[in-house]
Amino acid sequence: MNAELVLAGRVVDMAARQRRRMLVVGIYAVLAAALAGCWFVDRWQTTGVYFIFATLAVNRFLLGGYAFGGLIKPFSGERPKRLDMPPPFVLLALRVYQPPPDENHFRNDEREIEQRNAAAYKAYQGLLMVLVFVWLATNVHVHLPRLMERLHIPMANVLYGLATATVVLGLTLPQAILLWTEPDMEEEQP
């Protein structure tokens, strides 16, 4: 796990567990608010897909795990894909070129692999429960058709939103568990 997060060119120290927990709470609060907002836009019909792409961006820049970048190293431990060609002059001139990362930025050691697997176990158990709940929710309209008619809730849209939320949870939960449970990191000695 990285101890620092680069946000808009500014380095944020995330060594303290409390900060990481605040980040996790903040991310899920924003995602929940955005999902609720998308309901009022188009009942998740089109925005649902964009919402999943937004979650991938959250992984890329904040959480990591399934992409290089963010706090958690890539779960796969693979080097980020880059072209072997020399960097374009434009990137060098604009000073936005990032050199290839060191191996310790993407390679997981034995302890990190154990933590990754333990987080996956916890996330797996939680997602199973969510899946069963969503499956049961798909049957509500069969058993309570009158209730659904009275409430005037488009069930297909609700299920689509639940499925989207489940996918988002599946994409972020292991990283969130890791950030939540990892203790404070030691400060580097100058």
Added chain:
Amino acid sequence: MIVESSPFPWFSVARRRTRRILVAVYWIAVLGVFGVVQWTEIFRPSHIGGLHLLFPLQVIVFLPAILGGVRAGGMVKPFRGVCWAPLDDRDQPQTLFGPRRPLRGSASPADLELDERDVLERDRVHYFAYTASRWLVLALLAVQLGAGLMSPEWLFRAGNASFFLLALVLWSLPQSLILWNEPDMEERDER
């Protein structure tokens, strides 16, 4: 990760080949029953729904009794290391004729506790299952899209079946992987 005392009185599960056959039979049976129930629901939809009966049966009865993992009684030790089997906790009953026989599914203390290696193996397998489930979700999404192109009614039906299939598969996948990959165990001398 696999229990020492075989949950089946007729044969031992120490050999990997035997376990692989059992896992294959389990999946063929589960997916076969799912297919039959789904097929029946299409042509003769019932108010109760066959899947509602299949799911509790699979999760509460078949999975713990055959594969294990969820609670004591199956081939894989319970993942949480606790025995949630009220009926299996009873003392061994005194039979009228012959020696005392253990209850079916009763487990020894060694079958209920996970050592460090077991915990690592459990977590590793769950990570693999978690990764594999992403591809399964993608495949089901493709099915969903195909069903949606056919008709809106099929879209809803396929959605229900997809969630059910996903829950069904994910519930049994880690146990199946453990049973499939674990090497042969040493046979115990049972006298």
